Amino acid sequence: MAESEEDRHLKFSGTSDCDPSPLPTLRHSTSHVMAQAVKRLFPDVKVAIGPAIDDGFYYDFAKLEAFTPQDLEKIEAVMRDIIKADLPFERRELPRAEAITLFRQRGETFKVEILEGIDADTVSLYRQGDFEDLCRGPHVPSTGHIKAFKLLSSSGAYWRGDERNPMLQRIYGTAWQTQEDLDRYLWRLEEAKKRDHRKLGRELDLFVFHDVSPGAPFWLPKGMVLVRELERFAREAQDARGYTEISTPILVNKKLWEQSGHWEHYRTNMFTLEVEGQLYSLKPMNCPPSTFVYRHALRSYRDLPLRLSEMGRLHRNERSGTLTGLFRVRQFTQDDAHIYCRPDQMQEEIAGVLGLVREFYKVFNLEPSFRLATRPENYLGTPAQWDAAEAALHAALEANGLAYEVNAGEGAFYGPKIDIGVQDVLGRDWQIATIQLDLTMLPELFDLTYVDSDGQPKRPVAIHRAIFGSFERFIGIITEHFAGAFPTWLAPVQARVLPVSEKSSAYARTVHRRLVEARLRAELDDRNEKLGYRIREAQLQKVPYMMVVGEREAQNGTVSLRYRTGEDLGAVALDRVAADLGHEIASRTVTLTVGRS
């Protein structure tokens, strides 16, 4: 991971700690103006730090009570005054010791603490009007350069992000170069709120949460369709690439977790229970149980690679404050797989997984990005093993023609890995998939071997991979990505047949039966309601295709086809509709195509 703006801000060393490009500079300056406004309204607060972040900025203050929304409005008003006054940002440099004295006199203890940690003789300060802050800069020339900003929210945050430190009050804001940019950003925030999968999950009857099982969804019939279709897709793709599927126990004796090291390192996240005097745990990961499948038989070099997939249901005892809809749950299902292979097969196997990753995300119009994490400071195995493994990952990425970043030193202690993120339609990034090379952990801890061509036992390499990550989180992401308007192959209801009145109900039933016999998820809405009412409901439910049938359609063997977008295609022959639908679903096409072929 690249060093964040916040990290640089805190370190405060070197000459260009803060991002000097225009937008971060503007945001950083806006955070100073906000701090100035806060000090004006609340003279007793102490200032901590206020960096630019993605899409905006924040500033942390030591203050007993939280800021209220009314406070934010007042602060914004004062900020507008400061901007109108067009105060210049003035830089001066001081010996560090002098700066410490200065901030100590002003009672700014957090600044003193920062200064004491800085490895530099001279530090810089920036002043605008009556407010001066320890700051690397750069800044815009004067406060009048700030055109479009808005304060968004406030909440608690620990000093230096450590929960043992005091809680500060943080105010988040955003700033842009033009009002149009700001408006567009605020629209994006609004749109994200509208698409919130927790809201859509309720409105579309996909899933519910209940306090009898916090952090675990109850899948409703329509949401379960999504789960089943994703599973079916994953199975088809993996079957075609030589995977075999296994299923291993969920409730597993503690002794396995002691062997795998989870008991020592992961215990606080594990649910345990006692059975006949023995301690068991719900599995938080699939890898240790999967090794039993490997060890079930004596493996030959000819048996490898062994690609074992598992839709593993996992439980992790996440802290209560972290649970968030489907994005963070305590029970989830991973589309997991472990590939056991010989060292000489690593590159080809990784390349195969990368191919599968691209195949998966393309179907959802999600844009993947790849980050290669290499050997950390503390690692198991030999440098030669690591060099070979990293070379295999580089080569596999290049063989797929993929651009990627390198995060040096960010690999797991047992092997390098490729982290895969996706960007959704609102430009938000999600980290979901990983491909981890395991040189030593599983093979050594569980004494995995294969008989090589020379008759000697050798250690296989294990590749851990998940592509959806978890079905729960992935469904949350695509629900927001598609705003609930799923591609037809995923849509819980693919078509709804709407007779104009009771007079056409016989033909409507015929149409409906025809679709159901073609294995389509079709519904008949022959309720005693106006057509407009039933169309509105189908559209709110994001049903891809509405088929209106009346006397005209019954006579001609057609349906009047309406898309959920509101587009009306008019009369289309029923035969053609059924054929087009079948094709669109079989090919997992993202867009609506029926009646256009």
Add this chain to the structure above:
RNA sequence: GCUGGCGUAGCUCAGGGGUAGAGCAACUGCCUUGUAAGCAGUGGGUCAGGGGUUCAAAUCCUCUCGCCAGCGCCA
């Protein structure tokens, strides 16, 4: 887990010491409906749960649970 906020009908929300309300949804009837809400009527709540204050608690106090935002952690 921590800080702050919140929890009233299936959903969205009003009511803030005097015995429970609206809209949508549901149900029943009328209407026979042609591309985003036809009309009328009916039913529905241990006000998250426990304890307390009070003649009286949805309302005040307290604890527990859950939800939301953020911190930290993560698939």
